[in-house]
Amino acid sequence: MRRMMTMLCVAALTVGGALHAGDMPGDKAAAAAAKPAVPSKLDVIRKLAGDWVQVGEDGKPTDKVVATYRLTAGGSAVEETLFRGTPHEMITIYHMDGNDLVLTHYCVTGNQPRMKAEKQTGDTLVFKCAGGTNMKSENDDHMHQATIIFKDDDHIQSAWEEFKDGKNVMTASLNLTRK
Numbered sequence: 001m002r003r004m005m006t007m008l009c010v011a012a013l014t015v016g017g018a019l020h021a022g023d024m025p026g027d028k029a030a031a032a033a034a035k036p037a038v039p040s041k042l043d044v045i046r047k048l049a050g051d052w053v054q055v056g057e058d059g060k061p062t063d064k065v066v067a068t069y070r071l072t073a074g075g076s077a078v079e080e081t082l083f084r085g086t087p088h089e090m091i092t093i094y095h096m097d098g099n100d101l102v103l104t105h106y107c108v109t110g111n112q113p114r115m116k117a118e119k120q121t122g123d124t125l126v127f128k129c130a131g132g133t134n135m136k137s138e139n140d141d142h143m144h145q146a147t148i149i150f151k152d153d154d155h156i157q158s159a160w161e162e163f164k165d166g167k168n169v170m171t172a173s174l175n176l177t178r179k
Contacts, residue, residue, distance in 0.1 A: 041101040041117065044125065044150065045078045045094045046071060051179040052156070061177045082174075092146075103127055105143050105160075111135045113142045123150045129163075139165050154178040 048069040054062045068081045077095040082088075091106040101117040111134040115127035127146040135142055144163035150156055155177050162170040 040096055041099075041120065042076075042078065042094065042096050044120075045069070045101070046075065047153065048078070048080075048156070052176040053179050055155075055175040055177050061179075065179060066174060066176055101125075102130070103146070104132075105146070107143055109141055111140065111142050113144065115143075115146060124148070125150070138163070141169070144168075 049071055050069060051065045052067040052069070054064045054066045056062050065084065066082065068084060070079045070081075071077075072079050073095075077093055080092040080094065082090045082092070088108050090108050092103050093106075094101065094103045096102070097116075101120075103115050105113050105115065107113065111132055113132035113135070114130050116130045117125055118128045119126040125148045129138060129142070129144040131138075132142060138144070141162065141164040143160050145161040147159045147161075148156055149158070157176070158174045160172045160174075161168050162172070
């Protein structure tokens with residue numbers, strides 16, 4: 001009887017351990033990697049990973065790195081750093097919220113507008129403000145809209161629109177090419 005109880009306990013522990021093994025972080029990552037990738041709206045942003053330089057007025061690339069895109073959080077988010085190492089450095093994090101592609105822009109003005117992709121047509125992606133932090137209201141000075149035009153795999157154009165009191169007060173346009 002004692003031998004039978006020992007065997008039952010060993011069997012239970014073995015089965016329980018095998019079931020629990022799927023809960024280990026490495027196992028989840030391996031299982032996720034084994035599943036076929038389901039394309040998401042974030043994929044278009046993931047493809048930007050790397051350094052991007054400004055295109056000069058002559059249409060030629062400069063040596064000035066303006067933006068860096070980096071996958072983070074296991075590929076579930078993309079970090080964009082604009083103007084790295086300057087007083088105007090800003091970070092934007094792109095990620096999915098359910099079926100929505102969203103971003104949070106950590107602005108040099110000290111607020112963090114959140115935007116949701118409202119329109120994606122062909123080569124253009126338009127984000128519009130959906131609230132934010134460190135803002136009393138959308139009347140405060142903040143980035144209110146961002147547009148990215150994907151010219152091809154190595155060329156993008158983006159425009160960031162700053163609003164105050166419900167009106168566009170400035171548009172910053174970036175014409176970038178992959179370094």
